Every structure is written in structure tokens, then in C-alpha cells.
Amino acid sequence: xxxxxxxxxxxxxxxxxxxxxxxxxxxxxxxxxxxxxxxxxxxxxxxxxxxxxxxxxxxxxxxxxxxxxxxxxxxxxxxxxxxxxxxxxxxxxxxxxxxxxxxxxxxxxxxxxxxxxxxxxxxxxxxxxxxxxxxxxxxxxxxxxxxxxxxxxxxxxxxxxxxxxxxxxxxxxxxxxxxxxxxxxxxxxxxxxxxxxxxxxxxxxxxxxxxxxxxxxxxxxxxxxxxxxxxxxxxxxxxxxxxxxxxxxxxxxxxxxxxxxxxxxxxxxxxxxxxxxxxxxxxxxxxxxxxxxxxxxxxxxxxxxxxxxxxxxxxxxxxxxxxxxxxxxxxxxxxxxxxxxxxxxxxxxxxxxxxxxxxxxxxxxxxxxxxxxxxxxxxxxxxxxxxxxxxxxxxxxxxxxxxxxxxxxxxxxxxxxxxxxxxxxxxxxxxxxxxxxxxxxxxxxxxxxxxxxxxxxxxxxxxxxxxxxxxxxxxxxxxxxxxxxxxxxxxxxxxxxxxxxxxxxxxxxxxxxxxxxxxxxxxxxxxxxxxxxxxxxxxxxxxxxxxxxxxxxxxxxxxxxx
Amino acid sequence: xxxxxxxxxxxxxxxxxxxxxxxxxxxxxxxxxxxxxxxxxxxxxxxxxxxxxxxxxxxxxxxxxxxxxxxxxxxxxxxxxxxxxxxxxxxxxxxxxxxxxxxxxxxxxxxxxxxxxxxxxxxxxxxxxxxxxxxxxxxxxxxxxxxxxxxxxxxxxxxxxxxxxxxxxxxxxxxxxxxxxxxxxxxx
Numbered sequence: 080x081x082x083x084x085x086x087x088x089x090x091x092x093x094x095x096x097x098x099x100x101x102x103x104x105x106x107x108x109x110x111x112x113x114x115x116x117x118x119x120x121x122x123x124x125x126x127x128x129x130x131x132x133x134x135x136x137x138x139x140x141x142x143x144x145x146x147x148x149x150x151x152x153x154x155x156x157x158x159x160x161x162x163x164x165x166x167x168x169x170x171x172x173x174x175x176x177x178x179x180x181x182x183x184x185x186x187x188x189x190x191x192x193x194x195x196x197x198x199x200x201x202x203x204x205x206x207x208x209x210x211x212x213x214x215x216x217x218x219x220x221x222x223x224x225x226x227x228x229x230x231x232x233x234x235x236x237x238x239x240x241x242x243x244x245x246x247x248x249x250x251x252x253x254x255x256x257x258x259x260x261x262x263x264x265x266x267x268x269x270x271x272x273x274x275x276x277x278x279x280x281x282x283x284x285x286x287x288x289x290x291x292x293x294x295x296x297x298x299x300x301x302x303x304x305x306x307x308x309x310x311x312x313x314x315x316x317x318x319x320x321x322x323x324x325x326x327x328x329x330x331x332x333x334x335x336x337x338x339x340x341x342x343x344x345x346x347x348x349x350x351x352x353x354x355x356x357x358x359x360x361x362x363x364x365x366x367x368x369x370x371x372x373x374x375x376x377x378x379x380x381x382x383x384x385x386x387x388x389x390x391x392x393x394x395x396x397x398x399x400x401x402x403x404x405x406x407x408x409x410x411x412x413x414x415x416x417x418x419x420x421x422x423x424x425x426x427x428x429x430x431x432x433x434x435x436x437x438x439x440x441x442x443x444x445x446x447x448x449x450x451x452x453x454x455x456x457x458x459x460x461x462x463x464x465x466x467x468x469x470x471x472x473x474x475x476x477x478x479x480x481x482x483x484x485x486x487x488x489x490x491x492x493x494x495x496x497x498x499x500x501x502x503x504x505x506x507x508x509x510x511x512x513x514x515x516x517x518x519x520x521x522x523x524x525x526x527x528x529x530x531x532x533x534x535x536x537x538x539x540x541x542x543x544x545x546x547x548x549x550x551x552x553x554x555x556x557x558x559x560x561x562x563x564x565x566x567x568x569x570x571x572x573x574x575x576x577x578x579x580x581x582x583x584x585x586x587x588x589x590x591x592x593x594x595x596x597x598x599x600x601x602x603x604x605x606x607x608x609x610x611x612x613x614x615x616x617x618x619x620x621x622x623x624x625x626x627x628x629x630x631x632x633x634x635x636x637x638x639x640x641x
Numbered sequence: 642x643x644x645x646x647x648x649x650x651x652x653x654x655x656x657x658x659x660x661x662x663x664x665x666x667x668x669x670x671x672x673x674x675x676x677x678x679x680x681x682x683x684x685x686x687x688x689x690x691x692x693x694x695x696x697x698x699x700x701x702x703x704x705x706x707x708x709x710x711x712x713x714x715x716x717x718x719x720x721x722x723x724x725x726x727x728x729x730x731x732x733x734x735x736x737x738x739x740x741x742x743x744x745x746x747x748x749x750x751x752x753x754x755x756x757x758x759x760x761x762x763x764x765x766x767x768x769x770x771x772x773x774x775x776x777x778x779x780x781x782x783x784x785x786x787x788x789x790x791x792x793x794x795x796x797x798x799x800x801x802x803x804x805x806x807x808x809x810x811x812x813x814x815x816x817x818x819x820x821x822x823x824x825x826x827x828x829x
Contacts, residue, residue, distance in 0.1 A: 135795035135800060135827070138795075146715060263815070263816045301811065301813040303829065427816055428819040428823065429816060429817060430810060430813065432813075465829065468826060468827075468829055470794070473787055474787065477756075478752075479689055479690040484690075488696070488804050489823070489825050490823075490825040
């Protein structure tokens with residue numbers, strides 16, 4: 080950790096992932112001297128993407144994970160490969176406790192998980208913002224679609240998102256670049272869904288991948304190697320976009336290897352005063368001061384920092400008078416769906432590797448007609464259509480010799496894979512706590528996660544599998560394989576909810592501006608702020624809420640309100 | 642016997658084997674070194690599976706080196722042992738079937754031998770198959786085919802001559818006409 084010249088800033092941002100990057104950009108562009116603290120190492124855009132131009136044969140294990148990978152990283156190795164594993168933590172070095180199986184996927188480096196994210200961007204709608212109130216579940220969102228809509232537009236225009244407007248109330252339109260086109264099986268499937276169903280459609284997934292050059296970035300080269308870091312800056316990441324923008328203002332100080340131990344609080348002023356930081360390498364402790372603090376460490380880490388920030392005024396964690404911090408943990412419920420193959424189009428293929436996929440927006444419980452009796456809320460379906468290739472064909476082809484080789488080296492049948500991303504309800508019992516009896520190498524208490532899906536999610540999974548199977552059947556697919564893998568929660572890497580927004584300080588942590596009810600100069604705009612999970616991939620909402628909260632915070636600071 | 646009872650029986654049987662395996666789990670598999678002595682045989686086996694035709698074969702891409710490395714570093718111990726036993730089986734079968742070593746068998750004889758082993762080791766489908774693999778490791782023939790395919794299709798020659806490979810497509814054409822017998826893309 081390289082020490083900055085001063086310890087005092089206008090703003091401190093904790094975390095440099097997708098929401099921290101936005102906070103840095105917005106605050107710096109508004110003239111605030113901003114310190115960004117990142118617990119992991121620095122990753123410089125392009126320069127540190129050392130696997131980006133490697134061919135399969137350039138990798139020792141040809142992109143396969145080793146037994147050692149699986150032993151050292153039993154959780155992360157479920158999602159990484161030899162090409163991107165340097166962007167995931169080592170589980171042995173960064174332990175946590177799983178009261179129930181929970182995959183906590185982490186990327187401790189500058190840019191965080193914005194380097195490896197799925198890049199799908201969807202707006203929430205009033206169907207989502209009003210849901211808790213209508214169902215009498217948890218607490219009401221303190222905002223509605225109109226509050227966030229201009230900020231969605233603001234963020235979309237800057238990020239560059241390819242997609243197609245469909246005019247759906249449950250999945251609002253946005254500001255899109257041209258969408259990535261369907262290949263012939265996706266086209267065929269989309270046509271059939273249109274014919275067979277009144278209540279649903281297939282749309283190109285809305286991706287933070289540039290189909291056209293924009294602001295000196297991109298366009299996409301169709302390599303589909305995004306998670307190694309993009310040397311063409313063709314997908315959105317903090318490293319490639321927001322952090323350089325913040326740096327250009329001259330107002331940014333970025334300090335990697337800086338683990339935030341706690342947020343400090345002044346009981347007289349009723350304000351946070353700064354953060355105590357430990358150098359990840361030397362373990363040296365430094366204190367930084369600022370007028371406002373943005374916590375963007377990611378859902379579980381932000382909650383753990385708050386719970387570790389103990390003072391006389393807040394014996395149960397900073398800003399935790401509601402007792403909600405760490406609770407209401409959510410993830411999207413994934414692992415259920417179906418796949419099927421299609422006999423035909425043998426003379427058709429595609430050129431270029433698409434980083435996108437297909438999306439079927441939520442079609443359950445959208446209106447009275449689509450109301451379900453077994454579960455509330457709904458799910459979006461994500462999928463991909465392609466021709467099977469050698470990595471599927473070797474296991475599906477009997478025999479050996481030149482016939483086997485022909486099958487192995489020629490495109491197999493067309494296949495469509497569909498999976499549900501299901502809304503998970505916020506349950507108080509699904510939570511993280513700190514286990515003070517167990518410490519990591521920095522002497523910080525370990526995070527302990529308890530998480531169980533309940534009846535609503537279980538009933539929804541059954542429907543996901545059944546509806547995916549039915550959509551493939553109605554579209555003329557064969558060899559249909561419904562699936563329902565018991566994947567641990569966390570596998571969608573959409574953790575949310577541990578410091579929720581709400582209207583009442585007694586039952587929520589943040590107000591409608593992502594400002595802590597108890598500590599007005601602390602803002603939280605990562606996934607922990609989410610009051611419900613909705614079905615949509617959440618990053619776009621974090622970005623929009625961050626930009627919105629920054630505007631509010633800058634304004635409040637100018638007026639002397641915080 | 643109903644399905645539930647059948648499953649309980651299987652779990653009880655493999656439970657025993659798990660306990661035995663546990664004792665050895667933390668020590669390196671001594672037998673794995675013997676794979677290097679079998680490099681020629683592994684190379685011939687891979688070539689039997691992916692022979693040279695109008696495009697390169699497994700031997701042209703030194704598949705044996707990759708297969709041995711994947712076995713050493715990526716396979717679990719049970720899969721490793723199944724593979725080592727499989728090699729012995731190949732040797733003994735070629736003796737008993739053809740009365741000569743595998744090296745002296747024709748491509749046709751070699752193929753017949755591997756197909757015979759494949760039908761014998763044919764994995765169980767579905768849930769039962771998964772249980773079996775979890776406790777007993779992958780079968781010899783499954784691993785041999787998987788690693789031969791991996792070694793070949795991810796090699797420079799295999800990817801660019803046996804299949805089609807472009808590092809930077811630069812554009813996307815969603816639908817193109819495929820030439821008759823046109824090759825598959827090496828990466829997705």
C-alpha cells in the first residue's frame with residue numbers, strides 16, 4: 080500500500096468493483112478529492128490482462144482446473160478456469176464459515192468482480208419496486224421506478240449496452256446499442272415461442288458489450304474471452320472505464336492492498352469520521368478521514384465492515400439500530416432449467432463467438448392472467464443456442480477411430496440451454512454474522528453465512544424446470560433434458576440485501592437515497608442496499624443507484640446537510 | 642427391491658470404499674509415476690481414438706504428453722488408478738485376443754479392443770451413474786477419450802487444422818452456410 084500525501088479527503092469509497100468505480104467517477108467529476116480503498120492488488124487495464132491473448136495450447140493444463148485448484152479453492156474453482164483464476168480469491172487464504180452451503184465468489188483486486196461479471200443489464204420495474212408492499216413481505220422499497228428511471232438512462236448511455244427494446248412493463252426499455260443478433264437456432268426458437276405463447280417472448284440478452292465503438296472503446300471482437308479482461312475495452316469494467324474517468328479529473332487517489340477494518344464514528348457530531356485500514360501485506364494500520372463515505376465493498380463484505388465497526392453509540396455495528404445489518408441475504412435461485420437439441424439446420428453455422436445469450440423476461444405473476452397458485456414473484460429465463468462442439472461430443476460419441484474423429488471435429492446438433500434466474504424472498508434468517516472466535520490472517524473475525532431457500536423458491540424451481548421443458552417441446556426440440564441441480568446459494572453471484580433500503584429507520588438501514596438512517600454521511604450503494612431481489616441481474620441497478628446517491632451526497636455536502 | 646433400498650445398498654457398499662480411500666488420500670499417488678513409462682502406449686491409444694486422416698492425428702500433436710499431465714494434475718486418485726489398471730487391461734487383452742502386444746496390432750484390431758473395453762465399462766446413465774463415478778472415479782475409457790479429445794482439440798495443430806480456430810474473429814455473422822463436412826470451431 081503506497082501511502083498518499085494526506086490522510087484527509089472529501090470522500091472515501093470502499094471498494095473498486097462495479098459500484099465503487101461508479102462512486103469514484105461521480106464524486107471525482109463533481110470535484111471531490113476522493114480516496115478509493117481496495118483490499119486486493121492493483122490490476123492495470125490491459126497491462127495486467129496477461130492471459131487475454133493466450134491460445135488454448137498456451138495454457139499448461141489446457142484451461143482445465145487441477146486437483147490443487149479444487150483443494151485450495153473449493154468454492155472459486157467452481158467458476159474459474161486456468162484463463163481467469165487470477166481474478167478470483169484463494170479460498171484457503173480468505174476463509175469464511177458456511178453454516179449451510181453458500182458459494183461466496185470473490186475477486187480481491189482493483190476492479191473487483193467487474194472484471195469477471197456476466198455483463199447482463201436489466202432495469203427493475205414497478206412490478207419489483209411495489210412487490211414487497213403488495214405482498215406484505217419484508218419492507219417497502221422507498222423508491223419507485225420513476226425515481227430511478229433517469230439514472231438508468233444516464234448509466235446505460237455511459238456504459239454502452241447492446242439490447243433490444245420490447246415495450247414490456249415488467250422489463251422497461253432502455254438506451255441501447257444495436258443488439259447482438261440471434262443465430263439460426265435462437266431465431267427459430269424465438270419465432271416458435273412467439274407462435275406458442277401470448278405471455279412471453281425471447282429477446283437478445285442486454286449486454287454491457289459494445290456492438291459499436293464508443294468513446295474510444297471497442298467494438299467487441301467476438302472472442303468471448305471477457306473474463307480474462309478485455310484488451311479492446313469492449314465490455315464495461317471499473318478498470319477500463321470508470322476508474323480511468325475518475326483518474327482523469329485529478330481528484331482520485333487509489334490505494335490497493337488496503338483492507339478496511341472499521342468505519343470510525345464520532346458520537347458528538349453523529350457522523351462517521353473516517354476509516355481504519357490495514358495494509359494487506361505489511362499489516363500496518365492507517366487512518367483516513369473524510370466528509371462522506373461510500374461503502375461499495377460488495378454485499379457480504381460491506382455488512383461485515385459495519386458489524387465490525389463497534390462503538391459506544393453502536394455496540395451492534397455502525398448504523399445498526401434496526402438490527403437488520405447482515406440479515407435478509409438474497410441471491411438469485413439458479414440451477415433449474417432444461418436443454419434440448421434440434422435436428423435440422425445442418426448446413427447452418429455462425430462466425431465469431433458471441434458474448435451474449437437469449438433472455439425470456441419474467442412471465443409469471445406479471446398480471447392477473449399469469450398469476451400462480453404455488454408461488455409469488457417470478458423468474459427470468461436465460462439461455463444460449465449453439466451447435467455442440469468437441470467438448471460435448473467426445474462424451475456423446477461411442478466408438479473410436481476415424482468415425483469418432485469426424486464426430487469430434489464437426490459441429491454437432493444444435494442445442495438450446497435454458498435456465499431460470501428466480502427471485503428469492505428476503506428472509507431475516509438468511510444472514511451473515513461475524514464469528515469473533517475465528518480470525519483470518521489479519522486478525523479480523525470470519526464471516527459466517529446461514530442461508531436456506533424456502534417453500535416459495537422450491538415451488539418456483541419446479542415451475543422453472545417444467546416451463547423450460549415445455550417451451551422446448553412446443554418449439555420442436557428433441558432429446559429434452561430437464562434439470563434441477565442442487566447448486567449452493569451464492570452460485571448466481573448476485574448477493575444482495577444485508578443493509579436494505581426502506582422508509583423506516585426501525586426496520587431498514589438505508590433511506591431512499593442510500594444514506595444510512597443512523598449515520599447521514601455514510602452511503603451504501605452495492606448489493607447490500609437491495610430491499611428485494613427481483614429477477615433481473617442486479618449490477619445495472621447498483622450503478623444507477625450509485626450515480627443517484629452521489630448526486631444527492633454532493634448536493635447535501637454543498638448545502639452543509641451531511 | 643425398490644429404488645430407495647437399492648440406493649441405500651449402494652451407499653453402504655461404497656461407504657466402505659470411501660473409508661479405505663480416506664487413509665491414502667493425503668499421500669501422493671506413487672503409482673502415477675509409472676505413467677511416464679507408458680508414454681508410448683498412451684500415444685498409440687490416443688492415435689487409435691483420433692487417427693491421422695487428411696488432418697493431423699493425436700500423435701502429431703504429442704497428445705500423450707498432455708494426457709499424462711492432465712492425469713497427474715487434474716484427475717482424482719481413483720480416476721488415476723482406474724487409468725493405470727486400464728493400461729494393464731489393454732496389454733493383457735491384446736495378448737489374450739490377438740496373442741501380440743498392442744503395438745503390433747493393426748488399427749482395426751486396436752479399435753475392436755477399445756470398443757470391447759468401452760462396452761464393458763459403459764457408464765450407467767443418470768443418477769446411478771453419477772453415484773458410481775463419485776465413489777469409484779471415471780472409468781479408463783471415459784478418461785482416455787476425454788483427455789485424448791482435450792489434448793487434440795486444444796493443441797495448435799488440432800485446433801487450427803483438425804478444427805477451425807481464429808483467435809480474434811473481429812466480427813460476428815449470426816448465420817452462415819456451412820460447407821459440406823465443414824469443421825467445428827475449436828473454441829466457443
